[in-house]
Amino acid sequence: MTKMSYREAVREAIREAIQNDPRVFLMGEDVGHYGGCYAVSKGLISDFGEERIKDTPLSESGFVGAGVGAAMGGMRPVVEVMTVNFSLLALDQILNNAATLRHMSGGQLGVPIVIRMATGSGKQLAAQHSHSLENWYAHIPGLKVFTPATVTDARYMLQEALNDPDPVILFEHVMLYNREEELQPKPEGYSAEHASLMCEGSDVTLVAYGGNLHKAVQAAEELSVEKISAEVIDLRCLRPLDTQTIFTSVRKTHRVVLIDEAWKTGSFASEISAQLAEHCLWSLDAPVQRVCSKEVPIPYAAHLEQAATPQVADIVQAARLVVKGGAS
Amino acid sequence: MKTLTMPSFGADMETGKVVEWCVHKGDAVKKGATVALIETAKGLIDMEVFEDCIVEDFLVPLDEEIDVGRPILGLQGNAETEAIALNNIETTPVESEQKVQQTESMVAVKRIEGIASPAVRLFAQKNQIALDGITGTGVDGAICLADLQREKPEQKVPAKAGFDADMMRKAIAAVVTKSKRDIPHYYLQLDVDLTEAENWLIETNAAREVENRIMINVPIMAAVAKALHKNPDFNGFYQNDRFQHAPDVHLGLAIRLRNKGLMAPAIHNADKLSFSELMAKFKDVVERAKLGGLKQSEMQDATATLSNIGDRGSDVIFGVIFPPQVAIIGVGKVNQKACVVQGEIVPRTVVNISLAADHRVTDGQMGARFLNDIQKLLNKPAKLAGGE
Numbered sequence: 014m015t016k017m018s019y020r021e022a023v024r025e026a027i028r029e030a031i032q033n034d035p036r037v038f039l040m041g042e043d044v045g046h047y048g049g050c051y052a053v054s055k056g057l058i059s060d061f062g063e064e065r066i067k068d069t070p071l072s073e074s075g076f077v078g079a080g081v082g083a084a085m086g087g088m089r090p091v092v093e094v095m096t097v098n099f100s101l102l103a104l105d106q107i108l109n110n111a112a113t114l115r116h117m118s119g120g121q122l123g124v125p126i127v128i129r130m131a132t133g134s135g136k137q138l139a140a141q142h143s144h145s146l147e148n149w150y151a152h153i154p155g156l157k158v159f160t161p162a163t164v165t166d167a168r169y170m171l172q173e174a175l176n177d178p179d180p181v182i183l184f185e186h187v188m189l190y191n192r193e194e195e196l197q198p199k200p201e202g203y204s205a206e207h208a209s210l211m212c213e214g215s216d217v218t219l220v221a222y223g224g225n226l227h228k229a230v231q232a233a234e235e236l237s238v239e240k241i242s243a244e245v246i247d248l249r250c251l252r253p254l255d256t257q258t259i260f261t262s263v264r265k266t267h268r269v270v271l272i273d274e275a276w277k278t279g280s281f282a283s284e285i286s287a288q289l290a291e292h293c294l295w296s297l298d299a300p301v302q303r304v305c306s307k308e309v310p311i312p313y314a315a316h317l318e319q320a321a322t323p324q325v326a327d328i329v330q331a332a333r334l335v336v337k338g339g340a341s
Numbered sequence: 342m343k344t345l346t347m348p349s350f351g352a353d354m355e356t357g358k359v360v361e362w363c364v365h366k367g368d369a370v371k372k373g374a375t376v377a378l379i380e381t382a383k384g385l386i387d388m389e390v391f392e393d394c395i396v397e398d399f400l401v402p403l404d405e406e407i408d409v410g411r412p413i414l415g416l417q418g419n420a421e422t423e424a425i426a427l428n429n430i431e432t433t434p435v436e437s438e439q440k441v442q443q444t445e446s447m448v449a450v451k452r453i454e455g456i457a458s459p460a461v462r463l464f465a466q467k468n469q470i471a472l473d474g475i476t477g478t479g480v481d482g483a484i485c486l487a488d489l490q491r492e493k494p495e496q497k498v499p500a501k502a503g504f505d506a507d508m509m510r511k512a513i514a515a516v517v518t519k520s521k522r523d524i525p526h527y528y529l530q531l532d533v534d535l536t537e538a539e540n541w542l543i544e545t546n547a548a549r550e551v552e553n554r555i556m557i558n559v560p561i562m563a564a565v566a567k568a569l570h571k572n573p574d575f576n577g578f579y580q581n582d583r584f585q586h587a588p589d590v591h592l593g594l595a596i597r598l599r600n601k602g603l604m605a606p607a608i609h610n611a612d613k614l615s616f617s618e619l620m621a622k623f624k625d626v627v628e629r630a631k632l633g634g635l636k637q638s639e640m641q642d643a644t645a646t647l648s649n650i651g652d653r654g655s656d657v658i659f660g661v662i663f664p665p666q667v668a669i670i671g672v673g674k675v676n677q678k679a680c681v682v683q684g685e686i687v688p689r690t691v692v693n694i695s696l697a698a699d700h701r702v703t704d705g706q707m708g709a710r711f712l713n714d715i716q717k718l719l720n721k722p723a724k725l726a727g728g729e
Contacts, residue, residue: 299479
């Protein structure tokens with residue numbers, strides 16, 4: 014088995030897709046000659062040329078819109094947006110066109126576009142490049158929202174997204190690119206749309222996705238020292254949401270901590286919290302806990318950035334509270 | 342803080358257990374509301390409050406033997422304190438300024454009394470577990486599943502509906518033993534002619550809906566109650582070596598329960614009730630005795646007891662007085678008998694009514710007068726019926 018970084022896994026996924034399907038091409042700011050702002054597409058332009066690896070002008074609305082048009086025209090574009098913050102410039106194309114055209118055309122037109130974007134904090138990129146707005150996209154019917162957190166998912170989820178006849182948003186957390194893991198062979202019956210159990214436990218369920226998954230796993234390890242058995246769920250896909258995996262786990266453990274780098278108010282953790290209140294209330298033995306970002310623009314200073322976003326210690330503390338009791 | 346004490350449901354009762362609080366801390370409760378279920382040897386009794394108040398504190402743990410007279414529940418007297426009553430999880434969001442302050446101070450101490458997690462509430466409901474008295478160790482002091490496991494509620498909590506038949510048998514044994522040891526009973530009996538009453542009932546019942554018809558035992562109850570009023574030496578309590586009259590007639594009815602127990606709840610002011618009222622009260626009290634839900638006052642207040650064995654097929658019953666009462670009236674089977682009336686043998690409806698009375702208080706002659714008063718009352722059913 015080979016060790017691979019998350020960045021390499023995404024690159025290999027793009028490479029494989031381009032090789033296997035003549036309709037696939039990559040497009041975005043600095044994806045070609047510069048190799049991508051996170052170096053994901055480094056080297057691809059020399060392998061595939063400018064036809065398949067397209068540098069675009071600094072206009073998210075323009076090139077995402079072009080991607081929507083290409084998808085409607087029969088291509089399978091992979092559009093890279095530098096960060097989720099910038100994707101707001103393309104929100105009109107994503108929400109009003111990509112997500113709605115199948116509905117508006119009475120099923121005649123699909124938009125099989127894949128939009129990849131970096132998300133999250135941790136690299137001191139300050140308040141305009143560090144936010145987590147996955148929940149905004151997970152709110153929109155007509156989109157699918159994948160959040161690969163492991164090298165294995167980074168390697169295989171792209172093809173699932175390309176196979177989908179409708180638009181898929183792929184979020185890549187910036188702190189994952191350098192992460193190295195053993196690449197697992199693609200599992201039989203692989204699907205991007207199910208949550209997975211990262212580790213089993215009996216006392217508390219930790220629900221996370223993307224870059225925060227590994228903080229949850231580390232928290233579970235620290236909790237095990239205190240004899241608290243934590244189950245960790247990797248959501249993998251925010252829309253459609255695999256609620257059954259969450260419900261099954263919470264009905265077993267009776268306690269839950271939701272980890273989400275979004276601001277707490279209106280976060281995706283809030284949505285899960287509401288689902289649990291609707292479907293699992295009578296299984297809950299403690300109030301649902303959300304570990305989210307503080308309600309501030311993500312700061313530049315490293316210690317403030319850390320303080321504003323979910324950390325392992327916060328997760329451990331929340332889990333300890335619901336398992337051992339104490340003041341909320 | 343006012344307190345409610347462990348009540349006595351009989352002279353022989355020395356201890357009782359609170360098995361369930363029917364209120365939460367902070368609840369405003371109305372006069373007459375049931376606040377606790379008390380388990381005695383006689384079964385589960387609802388304990389009432391006697392004025393409007395606010396529940397302040399539970400002073401004893403559940404399921405422990407508590408001496409009669411010991412304070413078990415702390416109360417605040419009136420409604421003005423309502424505004425600062427602790428909000429429990431059942432209440433609506435805080436509104437008044439006082440309530441907000443209270444809430445804030447609770448946040449400061451971070452321990453909210455009386456809360457339980459949803460999982461605990463569901464589990465408690467399914468398993469009939471009382472949560473009061475369990476110390477919560479969850480978030481903000483909530484009772485959580487682990488607390489239930491630690492407290493082993495399945496051992497502590499009695500089955501709500503089914504009391505212990507063995508325990509009740511023991512209680513009956515204690516009462517009758519005490520009665521027969523302490524009370525010098527004397528016994529009288531009289532065949533009472535019910536023909537007039539029966540004829541009157543046939544007539545009045547013909548005009549009534551089936552569910553409103555009066556049973557023959559109702560005139561008997563009415564006559565006994567009115568005779569007790571007229572002969573007050575049979576209506577009261579013998580305590581501390583002296584007899585005390587009871588001002589009202591609260592007629593205890595010996596009721597056999599299906600699980601072989603016996604209870605004698607009171608019909609209050611039975612001498613003042615019409616046949617219809619008596620009939621309704623009779624049905625109600627029998628039903629609640631069998632299903633549970635008798636009130637404390639009904640269990641304590643009987644001033645004399647009526648035991649009707651007749652429908653079980655015995656001609657005569659001599660009862661055992663229920664201390665500290667001083668008389669028990671037995672009613673046998675209602676029979677058709679050949680009687681001599683004005684020199685002729687005619688069929689009459691007859692019932693044997695007996696009196697077992699406390700010789701320390703009354704003598705046989707008084708007892709005979711009492712029995713004959715019952716006969717006289719039954720001879721004039723229209724008057725006895727209370728204007729019906």
